[in-house]
Amino acid sequence: MFSLLKLRFGRAAVTAACLLGAGMVILAAAGAAWAMRVSPMVSELTTTGVGSAARIEVGNIGSAALPFETRITRMDVDADGNIVETDADEDFLVFPPQGVVPRGGRQVVRVQWVGSPDIDTSHAYYLWVRQLPVATDPDAIPEDGGAVSVQVLYTMKALIVVAPPGAEPKVEIVSIKPTMVAPPAPEIDPALTGDEAPPPPPEEPGVEVVVGNSGKRYALMSGATWILDGTDISGQPFTREYKSEEISQLVGVGYLAPAGGRRTFKLPTGVALDPAKPVTLRFGR
Numbered sequence: 177m178f179s180l181l182k183l184r185f186g187r188a189a190v191t192a193a194c195l196l197g198a199g200m201v202i203l204a205a206a207g208a209a210w211a212m213r214v215s216p217m218v219s220e221l222t223t224t225g226v227g228s229a230a231r232i233e234v235g236n237i238g239s240a241a242l243p244f245e246t247r248i249t250r251m252d253v254d255a256d257g258n259i260v261e262t263d264a265d266e267d268f269l270v271f272p273p274q275g276v277v278p279r280g281g282r283q284v285v286r287v288q289w290v291g292s293p294d295i296d297t298s299h300a301y302y303l304w305v306r307q308l309p310v311a312t313d314p315d316a317i318p319e320d321g322g323a324v325s326v327q328v329l330y331t332m333k334a335l336i337v338v339a340p341p342g343a344e345p346k347v348e349i350v351s352i353k354p355t356m357v358a359p360p361a362p363e364i365d366p367a368l369t370g371d372e373a374p375p376p377p378p379e380e381p382g383v384e385v386v387v388g389n390s391g392k393r394y395a396l397m398s399g400a401t402w403i404l405d406g407t408d409i410s411g412q413p414f415t416r417e418y419k420s421e422e423i424s425q426l427v428g429v430g431y432l433a434p435a436g437g438r439r440t441f442k443l444p445t446g447v448a449l450d451p452a453k454p455v456t457l458r459f460g461r
Contacts, residue, residue, distance in 0.1 A: 211238040212277075214305050214332040221289050221338045228289040232334055234305055236277040243308040245274045246285060251300040251335070253431050255386075255438045264301060267291035268336075289338050297392045297434040298339035306331045339393050343434070346391030349457055350438065354406070354449040357382030357442040381448040385441045385457060389432045397430030397441070398423045400459040404445065407453035416445060 212234065219230035236242040248268050249261040269288040277283045287303060307329045356379040383404065389395050402418040423430065427441045449455055 211236070212242055212244070212305070212307055212330045212332060213237060214334050216334070217332075218335045219287070219337070221287075221336060223289060223291075223293045223295055223338060223340050228338075230287045230336060232285045232287060232303060232305075234275070234277055234283045234285060236279060236281055238279065240279060240310075242277040242279075243275070243310065244277065244283075245306055245308055246270050247304045247306070248287075248336075249302045249304065251302050253300075253433055253437070253439070255440055257428070257439060261302065267299075267301070267338075270303070287336060291338070295338070295340055298337055298343055298394045300394060300431070300433075301336045301338070302333045303336055304331060304333055337394060343393035344391050345389050345393045345395035345432070345434065347387060347389050347395050347397075347432065347459070350386040350388045352383055352385045352455050352457055354445075354451045354455060355382060355384045355442070356380065357384070357444055359444060380444050381446065382442055382444040383449065383455060383457075385443065387432060387439050387441065389434055389437045392434050394434050394437075395430075395432040397432055397439070398427065401461060402443070403458050403460055404443070404455070405457075406445075406449040406455040408447045409450050411450070414445070414447065414449060418443065 213236075215233050215235070219232065221230055222228050234242075234244060247263070248265045248270065250264040250267075252260045252262075254260065267290065269286075269290050271286050271288075272283075275283045275285075285303075285305070291299075309329060358379050359377050383406075387397065398420055400423075401420055402423055404414075404416045404418070406414045408414045418426070426443060430439065430441065432439050
């Protein structure tokens with residue numbers, strides 16, 4: 177059984193998108209370790225007016241000056257949740273595009289939408305803030321191949337969403353069926369497993385849900401409580417409520433693109449559901 181709904185995910189739900197902007201750590205030889213913070217991790221812009229610009233702060237909580245550079249990529253998500261990025265610097269004016277943040281200091285980066293004011297649906301982008309390496313003294317590196325210090329360079333990705341005025345998501349359940357699902361695999365340092373991928377966790381009873389969005393605004397499916405109803409294979413009624421925090425752990429933020437975007441999500445149920453009986457899913461706050 178399918179259910180249809182119209183949801184507006186407000187700023188409280190959007191904050192969950194910081195998971196999309198998780199930083200990537202890159203290791204390089206030589207130098208001191210630094211640390212960087214970027215805030216906010218999510219910005220919502222309009223196509224015109226004062227809301228078409230964001231102020232994003234780069235903070236330096238390390239022990240040395242922090243040089244950085246920025247870039248913009250368009251972010252698209254396919255039905256399986258794979259993110260595809262393409263360069264899109266031409267859609268924004270970023271100032272300053274580069275900078276140096278002193279120790280303990282902050283630098284505000286202004287991001288202004290300069291793309292079309294007449295876009296029909298919301299678009300999602302990443303602002304990359306990449307820490308730059310500093311040239312080191314070659315005499316400081318021992319010729320005999322002795323110990324070399326490690327410099328940790330950070331790249332943070334903040335999510336920026338641009339939406340036309342009045343755009344709303346319109347989310348519907350396209351299909352839902354009982355199936356076996358694999359829980360999220362734990363992240364394990366490859367060095368601890370001899371660079372071999374650990375075996376996947378065993379599958380368990382669950383449901384596969386296909387969700388579509390025919391509205392003009394994106395939706396973040398982790399911003400809602402998911403309530404699942406069905407009948408287990410012993411004939412007993414089954415109900416399970418997944419709070420937004422649990423959904424975030426299972427599917428991430430669940431970014432759902434506008435204008436026909438679709439995503440497939442798999443949720444564990446703990447018990448096998450009868451595929452011959454109706455299974456429904458509804459969303460709550």
